[in-house]
Amino acid sequence: MIEILSLAGANLISPIILSFALGLLAALARSDLTIPEAVAKGMSIYLLFAIGFKGGVAVSAHGIDQTLVLALLAGLVLSFTLPLLAFGLLRVLTGLSAVDAAAVAAHYGSISIVTFVAATSVLQGRMISSEGYMVAVAAVMEAPAILSALWLVARSGGEARMEPGLIRELLLNGSIVLLVGAFFIGAITGEKGFAEISAFIEAPFKGVLCLFLLDMGLIAGRGLRQSRGVLGLGAVGFAIAMPLVSALLGLGVGALIGLSLGGIVLMMVLCASASYIAVPAAMRVALPEANPAIYLTLSLGVTFPFNLTLGIPLYLAIAQAVTGA
Amino acid sequence: MQTHIAKRVEIVIEAPLERRLTEALTAAGVTGYTVLPVLGGSGRSGQWSRDGQVGRAGMVSVVCLIKPKRLDGLLDAIFAVVKKHIGVVSVTDAHVLRAERF
Numbered sequence: 001m002i003e004i005l006s007l008a009g010a011n012l013i014s015p016i017i018l019s020f021a022l023g024l025l026a027a028l029a030r031s032d033l034t035i036p037e038a039v040a041k042g043m044s045i046y047l048l049f050a051i052g053f054k055g056g057v058a059v060s061a062h063g064i065d066q067t068l069v070l071a072l073l074a075g076l077v078l079s080f081t082l083p084l085l086a087f088g089l090l091r092v093l094t095g096l097s098a099v100d101a102a103a104v105a106a107h108y109g110s111i112s113i114v115t116f117v118a119a120t121s122v123l124q125g126r127m128i129s130s131e132g133y134m135v136a137v138a139a140v141m142e143a144p145a146i147l148s149a150l151w152l153v154a155r156s157g158g159e160a161r162m163e164p165g166l167i168r169e170l171l172l173n174g175s176i177v178l179l180v181g182a183f184f185i186g187a188i189t190g191e192k193g194f195a196e197i198s199a200f201i202e203a204p205f206k207g208v209l210c211l212f213l214l215d216m217g218l219i220a221g222r223g224l225r226q227s228r229g230v231l232g233l234g235a236v237g238f239a240i241a242m243p244l245v246s247a248l249l250g251l252g253v254g255a256l257i258g259l260s261l262g263g264i265v266l267m268m269v270l271c272a273s274a275s276y277i278a279v280p281a282a283m284r285v286a287l288p289e290a291n292p293a294i295y296l297t298l299s300l301g302v303t304f305p306f307n308l309t310l311g312i313p314l315y316l317a318i319a320q321a322v323t324g325a
Numbered sequence: 326m327q328t329h330i331a332k333r334v335e336i337v338i339e340a341p342l343e344r345r346l347t348e349a350l351t352a353a354g355v356t357g358y359t360v361l362p363v364l365g366g367s368g369r370s371g372q373w374s375r376d377g378q379v380g381r382a383g384m385v386s387v388v389c390l391i392k393p394k395r396l397d398g399l400l401d402a403i404f405a406v407v408k409k410h411i412g413v414v415s416v417t418d419a420h421v422l423r424a425e426r427f
């Protein structure tokens with residue numbers, strides 16, 4: 001336990017987390033600090049390309065094994081099933097309606113790619129290698145949760161709009177296309193390709209991540225400020241408990257399919273993180289009756305900061321303790 | 326200068342619905358429209374600002390000009406998209422210089 005807390009403490013004073021904290025505090029203090037929208041978008045494109053490319057290079061170096069297929073399959077199954085667990089927990093812990101609970105559940109079955117990127121950065125900082133194809137697992141886990149949520153609403157007698165174009169939009173959303181595309185570019189070009197652009201995608205990575213997380217801190221802080229009074233204690237408790245439960249599921253699955261320590265941690269982070277980009281947009285189309293203030297505040301305002309500050313080091317420490325690595 | 330009567334329809338709608346709305350406009354025979362970013366505002370759900378949004382969140386404003394006789398059909402097409410969503414649909418009288426374009 002002391003080791004876990006010490007690891008969490010060390011993580012709290014990393015430039016990445018402090019940048020996030022600066023944004024959060026600035027927003028809560030009503031500072032006029034803003035990152036221009038185009039700059040934020042540019043940084044996210046850079047981060048997605050870099051993380052996808054490096055994942056592809058890692059796969060080209062280590063080759064493809066059966067664990068890859070199992071990890072992809074596990075990601076798919078987890079993304080379908082985690083919303084069912086989240087829905088059950090929400091119905092027990094909160095007084096949310098079935099529609100609101102299903103919408104929140106969809107967010108917790110899907111993933112946050114920024115949390116994933118932050119976790120890979122923490123692993124790299126500690127010289128812990130991970131399977132490059134976890135990037136592909138992240139992409140696979142983005143959309144299935146939405147289908148589970150719509151099924152939950154239909155089962156509860158509600159109306160969910162499963163439009164023909166929605167799944168296509170989700171699967172072809174810019175983040176997934178860039179992440180998967182960069183992954184394939186990295187896998188095709190390998191170490192040679194990496195050597196050609198490493199000065200661009202390796203050295204500035206952490207600095208860009210700091211600025212990006214500063215922006216995410218601002219967004220999370222503004223969200224928290226604006227949604228004061230929207231959430232009850234049960235909902236906030238869910239937003240902390242759910243990632244812990246999901247991470248433990250990810251730990252079990254990751255260990256079962258034979259992932260490395262780094263791979264297990266990333267699987268835990270993928271399970272524990274909640275979407276705040278792709279799923280909210282999908283929910284506005286598919287479940288317009290659900291209140292966006294609830295699901296956005298929970299995923300972006302509570303779970304995201306929790307995972308970033310305490311969650312990732314906690315998952316790493318637990319994985320280390322369990323695997324003995 | 327000679328002007329012609331037209332109707333200016335403005336739809337302020339959630340950004341994820343933009344494509345569905347513009348497709349509905351095109352299907353209803355609208356030959357041109359303009360999409361504008363909305364910086365923020367206040368409504369039944371309280372104040373909001375574009376600053377605090379990530380991804381395809383926030384609102385957009387879609388503006389089109391049409392001949393008055395086509396207004397009802399267009400409003401039906403718009404309402405089919407926006408009825409369950411946050412947004413505002415407004416119609417104002419306008420004058421245009423080149424009636425054949427609308």
